[in-house]
Structure formats: C-alpha cells, structure tokens
Amino acid sequence: MKKTVLREYAKLIAQVGANVQKGQEVLIYAGLDQPEFVQMVAEECYKCKAREVTVQWMYQPLEKIHTRYQSVKTLGEVKQWQKARLEHYCETKPCKIHIISDDPDGLKGMNMAKLAKARKLRFPIVKEYSDRLDGEQQWVIAAVPGKAWAKKVFPGLRTSVAMEKMWEAILATSRVNEDPVAAWKAHNADLKARCEYLNNLGIEKLHYTADNGTELTVGMIGEAMFCGGSETSRQNIVFNPNIPTEECFISPKKGEAEGIVYSTKPLCYQGQIIDKFFMRFEGGKVVESGAEVGAELLETLLNMDEGARYLGECALVPQTSPINVTDLLFYNTLFDENAVCHLAIGRGFTDTIRDCHNKTLEECRQLGINESMIHEDFMIGCDSMNIDAICADGKVVPIFRNGNWAF
Amino acid sequence: MKKTVLREYAKLIAQVGANVQKGQEVLIYAGLDQPEFVQMVAEECYKCKAREVTVQWMYQPLEKIHTRYQSVKTLGEVKQWQKARLEHYCETKPCKIHIISDDPDGLKGMNMAKLAKARKLRFPIVKEYSDRLDGEQQWVIAAVPGKAWAKKVFPGLRTSVAMEKMWEAILATSRVNEDPVAAWKAHNADLKARCEYLNNLGIEKLHYTADNGTELTVGMIGEAMFCGGSETSRQNIVFNPNIPTEECFISPKKGEAEGIVYSTKPLCYQGQIIDKFFMRFEGGKVVESGAEVGAELLETLLNMDEGARYLGECALVPQTSPINVTDLLFYNTLFDENAVCHLAIGRGFTDTIRDCHNKTLEECRQLGINESMIHEDFMIGCDSMNIDAICADGKVVPIFRNGNWAF
Numbered sequence: 072m073k074k075t076v077l078r079e080y081a082k083l084i085a086q087v088g089a090n091v092q093k094g095q096e097v098l099i100y101a102g103l104d105q106p107e108f109v110q111m112v113a114e115e116c117y118k119c120k121a122r123e124v125t126v127q128w129m130y131q132p133l134e135k136i137h138t139r140y141q142s143v144k145t146l147g148e149v150k151q152w153q154k155a156r157l158e159h160y161c162e163t164k165p166c167k168i169h170i171i172s173d174d175p176d177g178l179k180g181m182n183m184a185k186l187a188k189a190r191k192l193r194f195p196i197v198k199e200y201s202d203r204l205d206g207e208q209q210w211v212i213a214a215v216p217g218k219a220w221a222k223k224v225f226p227g228l229r230t231s232v233a234m235e236k237m238w239e240a241i242l243a244t245s246r247v248n249e250d251p252v253a254a255w256k257a258h259n260a261d262l263k264a265r266c267e268y269l270n271n272l273g274i275e276k277l278h279y280t281a282d283n284g285t286e287l288t289v290g291m292i293g294e295a296m297f298c299g300g301s302e303t304s305r306q307n308i309v310f311n312p313n314i315p316t317e318e319c320f321i322s323p324k325k326g327e328a329e330g331i332v333y334s335t336k337p338l339c340y341q342g343q344i345i346d347k348f349f350m351r352f353e354g355g356k357v358v359e360s361g362a363e364v365g366a367e368l369l370e371t372l373l374n375m376d377e378g379a380r381y382l383g384e385c386a387l388v389p390q391t392s393p394i395n396v397t398d399l400l401f402y403n404t405l406f407d408e409n410a411v412c413h414l415a416i417g418r419g420f421t422d423t424i425r426d427c428h429n430k431t432l433e434e435c436r437q438l439g440i441n442e443s444m445i446h447e448d449f450m451i452g453c454d455s456m457n458i459d460a461i462c463a464d465g466k467v468v469p470i471f472r473n474g475n476w477a478f
Numbered sequence: 479m480k481k482t483v484l485r486e487y488a489k490l491i492a493q494v495g496a497n498v499q500k501g502q503e504v505l506i507y508a509g510l511d512q513p514e515f516v517q518m519v520a521e522e523c524y525k526c527k528a529r530e531v532t533v534q535w536m537y538q539p540l541e542k543i544h545t546r547y548q549s550v551k552t553l554g555e556v557k558q559w560q561k562a563r564l565e566h567y568c569e570t571k572p573c574k575i576h577i578i579s580d581d582p583d584g585l586k587g588m589n590m591a592k593l594a595k596a597r598k599l600r601f602p603i604v605k606e607y608s609d610r611l612d613g614e615q616q617w618v619i620a621a622v623p624g625k626a627w628a629k630k631v632f633p634g635l636r637t638s639v640a641m642e643k644m645w646e647a648i649l650a651t652s653r654v655n656e657d658p659v660a661a662w663k664a665h666n667a668d669l670k671a672r673c674e675y676l677n678n679l680g681i682e683k684l685h686y687t688a689d690n691g692t693e694l695t696v697g698m699i700g701e702a703m704f705c706g707g708s709e710t711s712r713q714n715i716v717f718n719p720n721i722p723t724e725e726c727f728i729s730p731k732k733g734e735a736e737g738i739v740y741s742t743k744p745l746c747y748q749g750q751i752i753d754k755f756f757m758r759f760e761g762g763k764v765v766e767s768g769a770e771v772g773a774e775l776l777e778t779l780l781n782m783d784e785g786a787r788y789l790g791e792c793a794l795v796p797q798t799s800p801i802n803v804t805d806l807l808f809y810n811t812l813f814d815e816n817a818v819c820h821l822a823i824g825r826g827f828t829d830t831i832r833d834c835h836n837k838t839l840e841e842c843r844q845l846g847i848n849e850s851m852i853h854e855d856f857m858i859g860c861d862s863m864n865i866d867a868i869c870a871d872g873k874v875v876p877i878f879r880n881g882n883w884a885f
Contacts, residue, residue, distance in 0.1 A: 103510050103535070110539045117547035124544070128510070128535035132517045137531070140524035152566045155559035 072238040077108055078115075080213075080242060083251045083314065085115035088211030089166045090310045093120035096165035100127045104172040104217040112168060131177035131342060138181050138189075146185070147192025157200035164306065166209040174219030175402035178342025183371050186341075191376070194444045202432055206422050209310035212405050214241050223402055244315045244394045244406065255311065262299035266319050268478060269297040269387075269470070273463035276327075277385055277470070279412075282455040283333045287352065289385055289414075290327025292439045295423050297321045297387075305428050317394060317409040320386035322419030324439035326355035328382055335411060336450035337364070339402045345369045348449075350416075356380045357416065373416070378443030384415035390454055390474035404448050411452025412471070417445035479645040484515055485522075487620075487649060490658045490721065492522035495618030496573045497717040500527035503572035507534045511579040511624035519575060538584035538749060545588050545596075553592070554599025564607035571713065573616040581626030582809035585749025590778050593748075598783070601851045609839055613829050616717035619812055621648050630809055651722045651801045651813065662718065669706035673726050675885060676704040676794075676877070680870035683734075684792060684877070686819075689862040690740045694759065696792055696821075697734025699846045702830045704728045704794075712835050724801060724816040727793035729826030731846035733762035735789055742818060743857035744771070746809045752776045755856075757823075763787045764823065780823070785850030791822035797861055797881035811855050818859025819878070824852035 085091050097116045101109045113124045138146065149157075216237035218230055224240070225233040246254040279287040299319040301311050329352055337346035348362035348369055357380040362369045373380050388411050394401075395410040419440035421427050427435060436442055458471035469477035492498050504523045508516045520531045545553065556564075623644035625637055631647070632640040653661040686694040706726040708718050736759055744753035755769030755776055764787040769776045780787050795818050801808075802817040826847035828834050834842060843849055865878035876884035 103513050106510050106537055106539070110537070110543065113540060114543055114547075117543065121547075123548055123552050126537070126540060128537075130513055130517070130533070130535075132513070133520060133533060136517065136521055136524065140521075140528075141530055145530050150566060152559055152562035155562040159557060159559045 072235065072242070076242065076247065078111060079251055080245070080247045081108065081111035081115045083245070083247060083255070084112050084168060084170075084211060084213050085119055087252055087255050088213060088311050088314050089116070089168050089209050090308055091116045091119035091121050091166055091209075092308060094122045096163050097121045097124040097168060098127060098165050099124060099168045099170060100129060101170040102129050102131075102172040102217055105170070105215040108215050109170055112170065116168070129173075131173055135178060135181050138186050143185055143188045143192070146189035149193055149196040154196070154200075157197065161200055161203045164204070164207045166211075166310070168210070169212040170215055171212060171403065171405065172215045172217035172220060173342065173403075174217060175223050175339045175344065176342060177219060181342065183341065183343065183368055187371055187375060190444060194376075198444075205432055206305045206427065209304050209308050210312055211310060211314060212312065213245065213314040214403065214405055216241065220403070224399055240397055240399060240401075244397065244409075246315065246393075259300035259311070262316075262319060265476070266297040266299050269319060269460070272460050272468055274460040275463050276461040277323075278459045278461060279330075279332065279451070280457050281333070281451075281453050283335070283453060284349075285330075285332045285451060285456070287328065287330035287332045288461075289382060290324040290355075291321065292324045292424070294425050294438055295321050295323075296425050298420075298423050302422060313405060313409070315394060315406070315409050317392040318386040318388045318413075320384050320420075320423070322421075322423040322440050323382050323385050324355075325378075325381050325419070325441045326439070328352040328355045332414065332451050334449050334451060335453045336400060336407050337402065338447065338449045339404065340365075340368060340372060340447060343368055344402070345372075352382075355382065372445060372447060375417075375445045376443050378441050379417050379445050381416065381441045381443070382414055383417045383419040383441045383443065383446050384413075384448065386413050386415075386448070387458070387471065387476075388412050388452060389471075389476050390452060407450055408448040411450050411474070412456060412458070413448050413450045413452065415446055415448045417441065417443035417447055479642065479649070483649065483654065485518060486658055487652065487654045488515065488518035488522045490652070490654060490662065491519050491575060491577075491618060491620045492526055494659055494662050495620060495718050495721050496523070496575050496616050497715055498523045498526035498528050498573055498616075499715060501529045503570050504528045504531040504575060505534060505572050506531060506575045506577060507536060508577040509536050509538075509579040509624055512577070512622040515622050516577055519577065523575070536580075538580055542585060542588050545593050550592055550595045550599070553596035556600055556603040561603070561607075564604065568607055568610045571611070571614045573618075573717070575617070576619040577622055578619060578810065578812065579622045579624035579627060580749065580810075581624060582630050582746045582751065583749060584626060588749065590748065590750065590775055594778055594782060597851060601783075612839055613712045613834065616711050616715050617719055618717060618721060619719065620652065620721040621810070621812055623648065627810070631806055647804055647806055647808075651804065651816075653722065653800075666707035666718070669723075669726060672883070673704040673706050676726060676867070679867050679875055681867040682870050683868040684730075685866045685868060686737075686739065686858070687864050688740070688858075688860050690742070690860060691756075692737075692739045692858060692863070694735065694737035694739045695868075696789060697731040697762075698728065699731045699831070701832050701845055702728050702730075703832050705827075705830050709829060720812060720816070722801065722813070722816050724799040725793040725795045725820075727791050727827075727830070729828075729830040729847050730789050730792050731762070732785075732788050732826070732848045733846070735759035735762045739821065739858050741856050741858060742860045743807060743814050744809065745854065745856045746811065747775060747779060747854060750775055751809070752779075759789075762789065779852060779854060782824075782852045783850050785848050786824050786852050788823065788848045788850070789821055790824045790826040790848045790850065790853050791820075791855065793820050793822075793855070794865070794878065794883075795819050795859060796878075796883050797859065814857055815855040818857050818881070819863060819865070820855050820857045820859065822853055822855045824848065824850035824854055
C-alpha cells in the first residue's frame with residue numbers, strides 16, 4: 072500500500088479517531104505486524120502535540136504461553152505498580168488507540184476457563200479505576216492487516232496478495248479516500264440524522280423478526296438515546312471510537328428481552344470462533360443457548376458474571392453497509408459488527424443515557440444499563456430482517472424492512 | 479535456521495545465561511525482529527518454573543520519534559508508577575534477558591545531546607533503585623539477527639542470505655553446537671583458570687603497547703580480581719551475563735591511567751558510530767580525545783558526567799577469539815568487545831572487588847571503582863598488542879604478546 076495513503080489513514084486515526092489533544096498522553100496498543108504504520112500513527116499523535124506516546128506491543132503467541140504457564144493467581148494479579156499506573160491514567164486521562172491485526176484463530180486452544188478465572192480475580196480491582204475513567208477518555212479502534220488474518224479472510228491467495236487485498240478492504244470500509252476527514256464529517260452527519268429520527272419516536276420496545284427464526288422483543292430505557300459515529304468525552308472532546316463504524320446503537324433496559332435470536336455471522340472471541348448459535352431470552356436473561364461451533368466457549372462467556380446473560384447493546388446497521396457490500400467475513404467484530412444489525416451481551420454503555428455526564432455511574436445502572444466484565448457483540452442482521460419500533464404513543468413504526476432502513 | 483537449533487539456543491539463554499529460578503519473575507527486552515525466537519525463550523523460562531515472564535518490545539524508529547517530539551522534561555521524567563515498578567523490582571529481583579538485534583545505524587540522526595540531558599534528569603531518581611539492585615539480579619545479553627543489522631554485517635548479500643549468515647555467526651560464536659551446555663561449562667572453566675593465574679600475580683599496573691601508538695599504563699585496585707565467564711549474584715545464583723563472552727576483565731583504580739590509547743574497531747553507541755578515535759589519559763582522566771568519525775558524539779559521551787572520563791574496565795581477549803576469527807565486524811559491543819582487548823569508560827563493576835557481597839557500594843567506590851551513568855566499551859586490541867603486568871613484588875610478567883595470551 073502506498074505510503075501517502077497510509078499517512079492519510081494514520082492522520083485519520085490520530086485526528087478524527089482519537090482527536091489527540093495538546094499535552095495529552097497517548098497509549099497505542101498494537102500487534103507486531105505493522106510497526107512502520109504504528110510509527111506513523113505515533114508521529115501523527117505527536118503532530119497533534121501529544122505530550123508522550125507509549126506503544127504497548129501485543130503478540131498473541133505470548134498470550135497463549137502466559138496463560139498456559141502462569142498460575143491463575145499470577146494471571147489474575149494486579150501489582151502495586153500496576154495500580155499506580157491505573158491511578159496515573161485516572162489522573163491524566165490519556166487517549167487510547169487500538170491498532171488491531173490479530174489472527175482470528177491466534178488464541179485457538181488457549182485455556183479460556185483459566186483466563187476467565189483470572190479475569191474474575193482482576194476485575195474487582197481494575198473496576199474501581201475503569202469506573203472512574205468511564206467516559207473520560209477518547210479512544211479508537213482501527214485495523215491493519217496481519218498475515219494470518221489476511222490469509223483467513225482471503226484463504227485462496229498468496230500471503231503478499233492477501234495482505235494487499237486486506238489493506239484495500241480496510242481502507243475502503245474505513246472511508247480512506249481522497250479526503251478522509253471530509254468523508255467522515257459527512258458520514259457522521261448521516262448517522263446523527265438517523266439517530267435523531269429514532270430518538271424522536273419515543274421508542275419503548277424494538278421488535279425483531281427474520282425468516283431464520285429470530286423473534287425478539289427488547290425493552291428500551293426511556294432516558295436512553297440512539298448514538299452513532301462520533302462521541303463526546305466528559306472532557307468535551309469529540310472522537311470516533313470505531314474506524315469503521317456504520318451503526319446506530321443504544322443500550323437496552325436490563326431485564327426486558329423476550330424471545331429467541333439466531334446469529335448470522337461467526338463471533339470471534341479472543342481468537343476463538345463461536346458460530347451458528349442462538350440465545351433465548353426470558354425476563355431479559357439468556358435462559359437457553361446453543362452453538363454448532365464453540366458451544367462451550369459461549370457457555371464460558373455467558374457464565375463470566377451475572378451481567379453476562381443480559382443485553383448491553385442493540386445496534387442497527389443496514390445490509391447495504393460498505394462492509395456488508397464487500398461480501399467479506401472479517402472474523403473480527405470491528406468489521407463484522409458494522410456489516411449488519413447486532414446485539415451485545417454484557418456491559419451496556421452509560422453514555423447512551425441522555426445527559427449522562429451529569430449522572431453518576433450508579434444512576435445510569437439504576438435506569439437499566441447492564442453491568443458486566445464482558446461486552447460481546449454478535450451479528451443477527453440478514454436480508455429478511457424486519458424491525459419495528461413500538462412507541463410510547465402506541466404507534467408501531469417500521470425501522471428496518473428486509474435488512475435495510477425503512478425510513 | 480533450524481527450529482531445533484534455535485530451541486537449544488533459547489534453552490542456553492534461559493538455563494545457562496539467566497539461570498532462571500523457580501518462582502522468579504523474568505523480564506525480556508527484545509526488538510520486533512524475531513518474535514518466534516523470543517517466544518521460545520519465554521517458554522524456556524517458564525520451563526525453568528518462572529512465575530511470570532514479561533516481554534518489553536523495543537523498536538528503534540519509535541525511540542527516534544520519542545526523542546524528537548517529547549520535551550526534555552518528559553523524556554527525563556520518572557513517573558510515580560514507574561518508581562513503584564522499580565520498587566517492585568528491588569523487592570522481587572527479577573532476572574533480565576536482553577535479546578538484541580538492533581540496526582547499528584538505527585538511531586542515526588537522533589538528537590543525542592537532548593537524550594543525554596534527559597538521562598541526566600532521570601539518573602538521580604533511577605540510581606537509588608539501581609544501587610539497591612546492584613549485583614542482586616541475574617541478567618544476560620544475547621543476540622538474534624535483525625534485517626538491517628545483518629545487511630550491515632554482510633553488505634553484499636541478499637537480505638535472506640545475510641540473515642542466515644548472521645544466525646550462523648551468532649550461533650557459532652555463542653558456542654551453540656551439539657551440546658551448548660557442556661561447551662559453556664568447559665569455556666567457563668578455561669576463563670576461570672586464566673583469571674586465577676592473573677589474580678595470583680599481585681598485579682599493580684597493566685602496561686599496554688602496540689605499534690599503532692598505544693602506550694598506556696593503568697593502575698589496579700589491590701582488592702580487585704579478574705573475572706570472566708559466569709558470575710554469581712548476591713542471591714548466590716550463577717549466571718552468564720554475556721553470550722558470547724571471551725574476556726577476562728577487571729575494574730581499574732579510578733585516577734590511575736597515564737598515556738594514550740587508540741581504538742582498533744568502531745564503537746556503536748545507541749545506534750551511532752564513533753570510529754578511529756583516541757583518548758589521552760592523565761591522572762586517570764581523559765584529558766584529550768579525537769575521532770575521525772563521530773568526534774562530537776564521543777565528546778557528548780565523555781561529558782555525560784564526572785565519571786565518564788575515567789576508566790571502568792580493562793578486558794583481555796586474545797586475537798584468536800572465535801569472534802575475531804570470523805573476521806567480521808559486528809558493529810555491536812556484545813560481539814566486538816569479545817573479539818579483542820578493550821577498555822571501558824564510565825561505571826566500574828563493584829563485583830570485581832573480592833568479597834564484594836560483604837561490602838557496601840560506597841566501600842567499593844572508595845577502593846577506586848569508578849561511578850558514572852555510562853559504561854562504554856571500546857576496542858584497543860590488535861595483532862601487535864603487548865601487555866605486561868607490573869607486580870607488587872617488582873616483577874614484570876608478560877600477559878599478552880602479539881595480541882594473544884603470553885601464558
């Protein structure tokens with residue numbers, strides 16, 4: 072891929088994605104696959120006058136080895152200095168840039184139950200800090216090709232060709248064209264307009280149906296609103312957390328979901344695949360589930376904590392989205408969740424509550440925002456999906472017809 | 479390179495180099511060049527029952543960017559959480575494994591004066607911890623090929639061929655043969671025997687001469703001893719800090735060096751080259767210096783602090799060493815210092831003092847061990863080098879003749 076194009080992409084991530092502020096610290100989390108590109112992003116952050124950019128390199132094979140050889144106690148430990156670092160982040164509110172390139176199968180065979188135990192040990196300690204940081208930081212997830220990932224998405228091609236195709240797919244769906252900043256401005260305006268329309272309907276429930284058997288009703292929080300595209304931190308800084316993004320999303324009311332929903336694309340959780348699965352809800356809770364691939368992992372996920380069986384997100388994405396149009400399966404949530412409609416189990420987003428910056432986390436949760444250590448998106452959209460809004464005034468308004476916006 | 483051979487090398491680093499102990503933490507510092515090998519080393523550490531292995535990845539281009547864009551204040555800062563981490567290391571005494579692969583020219587053009595200022599800010603803060611850790615940890619430096627490094631050492635060859643040649647050179651000089659553990663046992667025994675001979679002479683001064691103009695006399699500390707090969711930490715753990723190593727070395731007495739010495743190989747300091755240089759000593763101190771390449775950088779080095787102009791090490795390596803026999807210039811101290819005789823300016827080694835584990839750092843320094851934030855080796859050995867030991871009993875004993883051991 073041409074350096075000038077990559078430079079535009081790096082700029083987009085730093086300026087539009089993270090919107091790095093003068094004097095701010097920046098944390099970049101990246102795989103070892105594209106160090107030259109990570110370097111470009113770091114440089115663009117510095118050009119935004121970042122005070123300090125720190126790159127935390129990730130390497131999946133090491134994750135596997137750590138999980139294999141460390142005790143649950145060690146894996147689950149948060150050391151004093153790590154707490155001090157979290158404290159530092161709470162005080163300085165650095166922005167976070169995730170540059171993902173992971174092999175979707177990269178953690179295959181890892182002991183997920185062991186890791187889950189460790190996460191449970193760590194969670195209550197880390198939670199104090201993440202609650203304090205909730206909504207305070209800008210963050211962005213964007214992607215670059217990794218060799219194994221490219222080969223997974225383009226299995227028939229030579230590695231070098233697959234890598235080039237992968238760059239093309241990432242850059243096209245991320246709207247890195249002649250003027251990415253302008254493209255993102257227009258795209259954000261479109262998403263905001265759709266959200267505004269939805270938020271003026273006074274939706275009480277969403278009713279999903281599709282010819283694969285999906286038949287689900289989900290209750291909305293009165294104070295919640297559909298969000299999409301850019302977000303605004305409590306520091307009043309506008310940022311784009313996902314590059315690409317195509318969704319209008321909302322966090323539903325904990326305890327109000329009835330019916331059954333079938334997945335339409337595989338879910339890749341920490342390098343392992345769950346596919347062809349369903350969940351049945353009663354009183355908002357998953358009371359039955361099954362999967363043709365990764366059923367055990369799905370169970371592990373659902374048993375992570377009490378909130379893991381409740382919904383955290385309903386997201387609307389038309390079948391005509393640029394990602395779905397590529398007809399590629401990315402085996403990665405950032406892309407696949409932006410291909411079609413999806414739900415998420417686990418943690419809800421407090422910032423989908425109106426005026427959330429003047430509410431405490433506790434107040435948001437009392438309104439019905441779900442709480443969990445996980446947040447896992449899974450795709451339910453398909454060409455036959457219809458969604459109706461059941462509104463406070465009794466009206467039923469078509470939102471989706473045959474997988475696309477009905478308005 | 480064959481995986482089985484690399485596995486032997488990884489074992490050598492973990493077992494013989496670091497000698498990782500059950501329950502110990504391990505810190506691995508590595509470039510991005512050979513992640514699969516780093517993974518092997520991590521695995522071998524875990525097989526030694528390491529509690530936790532942490533890999534800190536390094537990437538030279540980022541170092542350059544950080545130095546360019548961060549303020550001296552930011553570069554020189556040690557944050558509260560970083561102090562807490564240093565405190566953790568003081569308490570847990572992790573062993574440190576450096577897997578180097580850096581491009582010798584990788585930091586060319588970096589503002590070394592700015593970096594020196596930052597190091598000066600950081601040094602007094604970090605010093606407290608490094609003094610406490612002095613001699614407490616096992617550590618080892620070993621090498622793997624990086625593309626740019628391989629191309630520098632084998633400039634005529636294609637990258638893939640240069641990489642293979644580089645692996646061969648590293649593994650051969652590191653004694654990774656059929657039974658590397660046995661080879662290192664024999665090699666350590668030889669180095670120990672030479673040190674014992676030297677330590678029984680009662681050397682007061684070393685007198686160096688060579689036909690390139692070198693004519694230098696260096697005073698020894700009565701309580702000091704020649705060391706070589708394996709070392710023993712204050713925790714009584716035997717380890718091999720350098721793979722490869724060929725030297726018998728000692729820290730000389732601060733303030734006792736008279737004469738002039740000429741370099742015989744380039745010195746690569748933080749990715750920049752200093753070559754064809756000399757230093758003239760009076761009262762132990764460099765009072766005059768010059769270089770055909772990198773004169774300014776040499777000055778920066780010598781001006782790092784008061785101790786930077788005094789000697790920290792005298793090391794004896796015969797011209798017949800396996801590294802010198804390869805006839806390669808590695809542009810890297812780990813190899814080049816083990817090719818021929820060398821000196822170092824800057825910090826001396828307290829563990830060259832007899833019974834040092836029962837002496838305080840302060841006592842060691844009062845005996846004449848130099849103190850500095852730097853320790854830079856430079857090569858002075860050549861085929862015409864003669865070294866005499868001037869002993870306490872008045873005898874003059876030949877140590878080196880024509881670049882090789884005289885005993």
